[in-house]
Amino acid sequence: MGNVSDKKNDVKKTEKLFGLSSEEYSKISELLGHEPDAFELGIFAAMWSEHCSYKSSKVYLKTLPTEGGKVLIGPGENAGVVDFGDGDVLVFKMESHNHPSFIEPFQGSATGVGGIMRDIFTMGARPVANLNSLRFGSFSHPRTPYYLSEVVKGIGFYGNCMGVPTVGGEVVFDECYNDNILVNAFTIGIAKKDGIFLSSKCEEGNIVVYVGSSTGMDGIHGATMASEEFDLKKNKKRSTVQVGDPFTEKLLLEACLEAMEKKLIVSIQDMGAAGLTSSSFEMADKSRKGMIINLDAVPLRTSEMTPVEMMLSESQERMLLACGKDQFDELKAVFDKWGLNCVEVGEVIKEKEIRFFYKSKLYKTLDVDTIVNGPEYKRPVKKPEYLNSVKPLKTDNYKIPEDLNDTAVKIITHPNIASKKSVFTQYDYTIGTATVVPPGFSAAVLRANGSGAGKKGFLLNASGNSKYTYLDPFTGGALAVTECARNITACGGYPVAITDCLNFASPEDPEVMWQFANAVEGIKSAALKLNTPVISGNVSFYNETAKKEGDKTTVHKIYPTPVIGMLGFIDDVENAVTPYFKSEGDEIYILGRLSGNLGGSLYMGLEHGNFMQKPSEIDLDYEASLQNCLRSLINKGFLKSASDVSEGGIFVSLAESAITCPNQTLGFAVNYDTAKNSARIDSFLFSEFEQAFIISVDKQLSGRQKAAVSEICAEYGIKLEKIGEVKKGVMKINDKIDLKSDKIKEGYFSVI
Amino acid sequence: MDNKKIKAGITVFPGSNCDADVYRVLNGVFGISASFIWHKDKIKDLGGYNFIVIPGGFSYGDYLRSGALAARSPVMEYIKDYASKGGIVLGICNGFQILLEAGLLSGVMLTNNSLKFECKDVYLKTLNTETPFTCALKKDSLLKMPIAHHDGNYFAEKKIIERLNDKNAVIFKYCDENGSITELSNPNGSMHNIAGISNENVNVMGLMPHPERSSEKILGSEDGGYIFQSIIKYIKER
Numbered sequence: 001m002g003n004v005s006d007k008k009n010d011v012k013k014t015e016k017l018f019g020l021s022s023e024e025y026s027k028i029s030e031l032l033g034h035e036p037d038a039f040e041l042g043i044f045a046a047m048w049s050e051h052c053s054y055k056s057s058k059v060y061l062k063t064l065p066t067e068g069g070k071v072l073i074g075p076g077e078n079a080g081v082v083d084f085g086d087g088d089v090l091v092f093k094m095e096s097h098n099h100p101s102f103i104e105p106f107q108g109s110a111t112g113v114g115g116i117m118r119d120i121f122t123m124g125a126r127p128v129a130n131l132n133s134l135r136f137g138s139f140s141h142p143r144t145p146y147y148l149s150e151v152v153k154g155i156g157f158y159g160n161c162m163g164v165p166t167v168g169g170e171v172v173f174d175e176c177y178n179d180n181i182l183v184n185a186f187t188i189g190i191a192k193k194d195g196i197f198l199s200s201k202c203e204e205g206n207i208v209v210y211v212g213s214s215t216g217m218d219g220i221h222g223a224t225m226a227s228e229e230f231d232l233k234k235n236k237k238r239s240t241v242q243v244g245d246p247f248t249e250k251l252l253l254e255a256c257l258e259a260m261e262k263k264l265i266v267s268i269q270d271m272g273a274a275g276l277t278s279s280s281f282e283m284a285d286k287s288r289k290g291m292i293i294n295l296d297a298v299p300l301r302t303s304e305m306t307p308v309e310m311m312l313s314e315s316q317e318r319m320l321l322a323c324g325k326d327q328f329d330e331l332k333a334v335f336d337k338w339g340l341n342c343v344e345v346g347e348v349i350k351e352k353e354i355r356f357f358y359k360s361k362l363y364k365t366l367d368v369d370t371i372v373n374g375p376e377y378k379r380p381v382k383k384p385e386y387l388n389s390v391k392p393l394k395t396d397n398y399k400i401p402e403d404l405n406d407t408a409v410k411i412i413t414h415p416n417i418a419s420k421k422s423v424f425t426q427y428d429y430t431i432g433t434a435t436v437v438p439p440g441f442s443a444a445v446l447r448a449n450g451s452g453a454g455k456k457g458f459l460l461n462a463s464g465n466s467k468y469t470y471l472d473p474f475t476g477g478a479l480a481v482t483e484c485a486r487n488i489t490a491c492g493g494y495p496v497a498i499t500d501c502l503n504f505a506s507p508e509d510p511e512v513m514w515q516f517a518n519a520v521e522g523i524k525s526a527a528l529k530l531n532t533p534v535i536s537g538n539v540s541f542y543n544e545t546a547k548k549e550g551d552k553t554t555v556h557k558i559y560p561t562p563v564i565g566m567l568g569f570i571d572d573v574e575n576a577v578t579p580y581f582k583s584e585g586d587e588i589y590i591l592g593r594l595s596g597n598l599g600g601s602l603y604m605g606l607e608h609g610n611f612m613q614k615p616s617e618i619d620l621d622y623e624a625s626l627q628n629c630l631r632s633l634i635n636k637g638f639l640k641s642a643s644d645v646s647e648g649g650i651f652v653s654l655a656e657s658a659i660t661c662p663n664q665t666l667g668f669a670v671n672y673d674t675a676k677n678s679a680r681i682d683s684f685l686f687s688e689f690e691q692a693f694i695i696s697v698d699k700q701l702s703g704r705q706k707a708a709v710s711e712i713c714a715e716y717g718i719k720l721e722k723i724g725e726v727k728k729g730v731m732k733i734n735d736k737i738d739l740k741s742d743k744i745k746e747g748y749f750s751v752i
Numbered sequence: 753m754d755n756k757k758i759k760a761g762i763t764v765f766p767g768s769n770c771d772a773d774v775y776r777v778l779n780g781v782f783g784i785s786a787s788f789i790w791h792k793d794k795i796k797d798l799g800g801y802n803f804i805v806i807p808g809g810f811s812y813g814d815y816l817r818s819g820a821l822a823a824r825s826p827v828m829e830y831i832k833d834y835a836s837k838g839g840i841v842l843g844i845c846n847g848f849q850i851l852l853e854a855g856l857l858s859g860v861m862l863t864n865n866s867l868k869f870e871c872k873d874v875y876l877k878t879l880n881t882e883t884p885f886t887c888a889l890k891k892d893s894l895l896k897m898p899i900a901h902h903d904g905n906y907f908a909e910k911k912i913i914e915r916l917n918d919k920n921a922v923i924f925k926y927c928d929e930n931g932s933i934t935e936l937s938n939p940n941g942s943m944h945n946i947a948g949i950s951n952e953n954v955n956v957m958g959l960m961p962h963p964e965r966s967s968e969k970i971l972g973s974e975d976g977g978y979i980f981q982s983i984i985k986y987i988k989e990r
Contacts, residue, residue: 156869160900161810163769247767247813339766426869428900430965433773447970449776573970663929 018045024375031370039356039364042308043371046274047281050541053374056507057539060520064527064534070496070569071533076286077198078119078270079189080535082497082567088448089196090458091125092188094133094501094565096540100241101154101183105147109154109183110244111316116187117162118270121253122319124197124260125189128432129446130159132169132185133462133501133563137178139415144173147181148423148752154244155185156426161246162253166427167435167444169462171420171752176466176559179545184501184538186462186565190448197260199279200286201267206322208280208291208346211335212252212271216301218242219275219314248317248340255338256319264331268321277311279320280354285372287322293346295358307358322348381517382510386612390471393599393613400682404736407607411686412655412744414602417648418751419660436573440660441580442487442643447573457573459493464563465647468615471600473515475615477522477562482623484566485530486644489627490693492577492634493568495530500537500564505544505557512541515560523562529620530627532566577634579643580661581668585699586640586726588654588668591633592626592692593719596683602648603686616689626691629716633695638709641696649686653694655731659745667741669732670724681736696726753988760786761801763831763847765822769809770844770964777964778805782980791825798834802987803884806831808845808900808962818861818903819849828854840884840983841956845901848948848958856956857949858916859908864901865941871900873972874939874961876947877927880920883954884986885979894931895924895975897961899939904960906942906949916949924948924959 018041020028028044029035036044050056066074072089073081079093097112117127132155137144148171159166164187219242259265267287269279276298284291298310305313323331328344335342349355352368401407411417424439436457437445443461448454463483469476485495500523505512527534544557570576581588598604599613633639643653658666674681697709713720724733731739760778764771771788778786789795789804798804812821822828828850835841835856843851851857864870878886878893889895908916916922924947928937938945940960948959963976 153868160869160902161767161769161813163809245813247810247815250767250769250810250813425872428869428871430871430898430900430962430971431770431773433776433965433968433971436970 018042019049020045024048027375039308040366042312043277043366046277046312047371048374050507051273052278054539055375056377056379056541057502057516058376059378060517064520064524066533066535068533069531071535074533074535075537078122080497080499081123081196082535083193084190084448085456087193089191089193090188090567091120091123091191092186092499092565092567093119093536094184094186094462094499094563095119095538096501096503097183097185098180098503098540098543101151102181104241105150106154107241107243109151110158111242112183112185113155113158114244114246114249114316115272116185117164117249118272120187120189121256122197122268122270123191124195125191126257127162127164127187127189128434129188129444129460130164130166130186131460131462131565132166132183133464134169134171135177135182135561136173137181138175139173141175141178151181151183152423152426158244158246160428162250163431165429165431165435166424167429167446168439168460171423173415174466174559179547179556180543180558182503182543182561184503184563186499188460188567195260197265197268199267199269199283202283202287202289202322202348203266204289204348204350205325206266206348207325207328207344208293208348209321209323209328209331210298210318210341210343210345211255211321212318212340213245213248213315214299214301214341215305215310215313215318216315217305217309217313220309220312242314242316244316251338251340252317252319255335255340259331259334262330262334264323264327264334266322266324268319271318271320273314275312275314275318276320281368281371283320283322284352284354284368288352290349290351290353290368291346292349292355292357295356295363296360297343297345299341299343307356307363379507379513380510381514383514384511390612390614393597393604395598395680395683398608400680401607404681404685405739407603408651408685408737408739409747410606411602411648412652413747413751414606415751416602417652419749420752421749422752437491437576437578441578442490443493443568445491445570445573445576455572455574457570459488459491459568459570461487462563462565463487464561466559466561467611468600469519469562470559471612472615473518473560474522475617476560477519478526478618478620480562480564481523481526481530481532482618483646484564485532485627488566488568489631490577490579490642490644492575492631493570494631495532496567496569497535498527498532498564498566500534500562502537502539503543503558503561503563504541507541512557519560519562523564526620529624575635577639577642579657580641581657581666581696581726582640584666584726584728586696587699587722588670588724588726589695589697590692590721590723591630591695591718592690594679594684594687594692595689596679596687597689598683598687601686601688603682619691623691625716626718629713629718630693632712633709636708636712638697638705639695640698643694645690645692645694647688649688650690650694651685655744657694658731658741659748665729665741665745667727667730668724669727671734672723681734685733699725755783755984756785758784758802758984758987759800760784761789761798761804762786763791763804763806763827764788765791765811765825767810767813768807770807770962771809774805774807774964777967778980781967781977782984784984789827791827793827796830798830798839803840803842803983804831804834806841806843806847806850808847811846811850817853819846819853822850823853832856835956838953838955842885842983843958844962844964845960848960849903851956851958857951857958858912859906859949861903862905862907863903864905869902870939871898872939873898875927875929875937876924876961877931877933878924880923883923883950883957884983885957886923886982888982888985889978892931894927895978896973897963897966897976899961901960904940904942906946908943913943919952921950921952921954922946923950923957
């Protein structure tokens with residue numbers, strides 16, 4: 001990107017580079033009463049970037065439910081907070097680090113994890129678990145193995161060193177991500193209810209303190225870079241990627257928590273995107289105050305840095321905080337102990353402006369409101385052209401494959417279905433002595449380790465399906481929420497709150513904005529119905545790449561990819577249910593109802609080469625009843641396993657239930673009356689839009705217990721149908737599927 | 753003797769991250785009195801502790817080599833002194849690496865042969881039960897415990913291995929769930945499937961798997977607890 005100069009005459013040249021539109025530039029000039037110099041422009045461009053200002057998404061995000069239930073603090077702070085009971089709170093958020101991870105996958109993903117963890121411990125919470133949601137290009141794309149191994153290594157590098165278990169996530173491959181991979185990182189932390197720290201508590205006269213790593217040249221313009229599309233011809237964005245040092249962050253974590261415990265901090269904000277700029281302006285704004293910032297005091301890695309570079313550096317592992325005048329010495333002693341910088345860089349003032357001092361002179365004064373109240377757009381929306389050809393599937397037009405065994409094997413060994421064990425074993429998921437159900441199953445289940453916490457625990461899941469969202473943005477958005485909830489409910493938990501990470505192409509494209517608006521509407525509907533407020537989140541636009549192919553430049557856009565991270569609670573972790581079958585002879589049931597709609601399924605793409613059909617709309621009332629019914633059955637102790645039906649359909653649910661048991665390989669014999677249910681066998685096996693769970697129950701259940709099960713189902717109006725029993729070693733469905741469990745297991749665990 | 757009267761010291765280096773887990777398990781599960789020893793604490797005489805645990809983590813970010821910097825930290829001088837007087841020292845994961853780097857145990861750790869961080873459950877075979885760390889176990893007992901490391905590929909020259917064998921100082925080996933010591937059950941390429949060794953006096957032991965993460969049924973295994981129970985038993989009977 002070249003260096004950023006402070007000289008006025010360079011402004012025109014850097015204008016485009018800063019990512020502002022000419023209208024925005026004019027507006028800035030008008031607000032300032034003069035043309036901005038490089039310092040002003042740098043700050044405006046960062047704070048008015050899509051990444052920091054949410055200027056295109058805000059109007060939609062405002063519509064999401066953010067309150068109610070156990071929510072204590074919704075969006076607006078570094079992360080959202082929910083009440084965990086017994087004086088404890090959980091703090092969580094998910095954030096994207098897509099653009100840096102595409103440019104430099106190891107550092108990009110590592111600092112993504114580092115950044116989200118800082119958001120959590122800034123609030124006073126000790127991070128206790130990480131999740132991630134990853135999207136890579138087509139599995140056969142030559143660059144995919146590189147991205148996969150580097151991103152996973154980066155996530156492990158940072159999380160493992162920090163001592164925070166990475167307990168789950170998703171890995172999805174699709175060619176729409178060939179030139180824009182997605183790395184979404186989630187962290188949850190635990191704090192005492194009265195030990196939450198905010199960025200809005202600065203008081204006049206407080207000392208402004210800089211702690212952590214020194215400021216270097218890395219990551220300058222990170223925020224504006226993430227607000228631009230890529231141009232592969234100009235792959236020169238490397239200096240915009242930050243470099244992570246998890247060891248320093250571990251020290252920063254311990255030092256911050258120790259200082260917080262000692263009540264030495266009044267207000268605090270991490271230096272994430274746009275570093276010192278966003279932290280100072282946002283803290284000042286939220287506290288309704290101003291600041292003096294002495295740039296001469298900022299610890300630097302190189303003396304050559306200009307003021308604007310100091311302001312825009314995204315060097316990692318730094319925090320800005322405010323403390324009382326008489327607290328500074330004690331605060332400094334804590335950071336000294338951990339070997340970290342702790343430097344007085346300014347003061348909180350009453351006037352809502354930031355006065356920057358440089359070389360001992362007043363260098364610049366900027367008005368807080370002007371900088372912080374960036375533009376807000378209601379961008380044009382237009383229903384995408386392609387959706388006109390997405391119609392409900394006419395199943396009759398497609399033949400049932402002759403060898404369904406072959407189809408079943410193809411599906412269970414598809415990279416998006418096959419086990420991701422080789423990925424999550426690179427993450428430390430056992431540290432913290434809290435992981436009750438490890439990654440690789442429906443949802444991660446963790447116990448609360450605090451004193452007097454009893455047996456309560458919490459569950460985590462991250463899900464999203466971009467193909468469904470592409471085919472029907474509303475349904476895709478809603479399904480991301482319900483899928484998380486299904487995974488949490490299938491373990492016996494109840495959904496509590498969500499964070500969203502919305503990954504889209506350019507908001508300046510009306511079709512993309514239409515996808516965005518509808519996906520958010522879907523999330524909203526499902527979140528309202530399942531009573532899971534959105535307490536934090538992040539939007540990542542511009543996930544698209546211009547590519548020159550011959551004389552033509554085409555823009556490759558990702559599918560709209562809303563990802564949801566959900567928190568659930570469970571009263572007793574010992575009652576958590578895992579999705580795999582437990583013993584031979586147990587009875588297998590379908591709980592719920594089947595649509596049989598193969599439209600948009602993996603099966604249609606793989607077997608018939610066309611998945612451009614409409615997904616079934618989700619009945620949210622039914623979904624809520626279904627999940628309540630399942631939870632009730634689990635709480636009464638009737639179920640030995642529960643697994644939701646999602647990608648790959650019932651066959652995949654059954655097969656995974658049979659082969660993911662850690663210490664044995666089971667199978668099943670299933671007989672489903674397709675004639676009676678007027679369904680095709682392929683629809684039964686592979687339809688993905690089923691509001692249903694595969695459950696297993698002990699065959700020894702007494703008549704009275706079975707009656708109780710039926711009663712619960714009747715109460716919620718949910719159908720329960722026995723379809724077979726758990727076997728050893730074989731997978732049989734009607735007379736169509738006959739496979740050896742060992743073989744399927746081998747394939748399932750060896751693809752990735 | 754009441755467990756509460758047993759005092760354990762847990763070292764904390766910058767970057768230690770299993771210290772809190774060991775603390776929780778020793779105090780919460782086994783009811784002994786464990787406390788932290790900050791690496792700069794000047795507790796020259798560690799004699800007040802019944803045993804010392806060097807927990808896992810990434811001390812000093814694993815910069816230079818895993819454990820290399822921590823091994824040269826002031827507290828390690830006191831620990832060497834403590835060990836030379838017969839004090840019981842247990843190093844877990846990074847703690848094992850530190851003990852090797854400090855010369856309290858013989859051999860080195862190489863990067864896992866997969867070149868990746870490996871987190872999973874493994875089985876261990878107990879080869880020597882006449883140690884403070886295994887005295888509550890029967891010979892050949894199988895223990896299920898998780899590993900989580902990047903550099904656990906134990907290596908030593910032939911002479912050292914022979915001496916370890918002579919002195920019964922190979923305490924644990926990786927094995928499969930039936931107790932067979934096989935290549936397939938070796939998670940990191942470690943020489944002869946070695947998972948844990950002691951010094952010749954068997955008062956200092958290092959092991960890669962994490963007993964503190966496998967001391968409670970709800971976490972999938974209580975087997976790691978036998979190591980702490982052994983230490984407690986040994987101290988009580990001494």
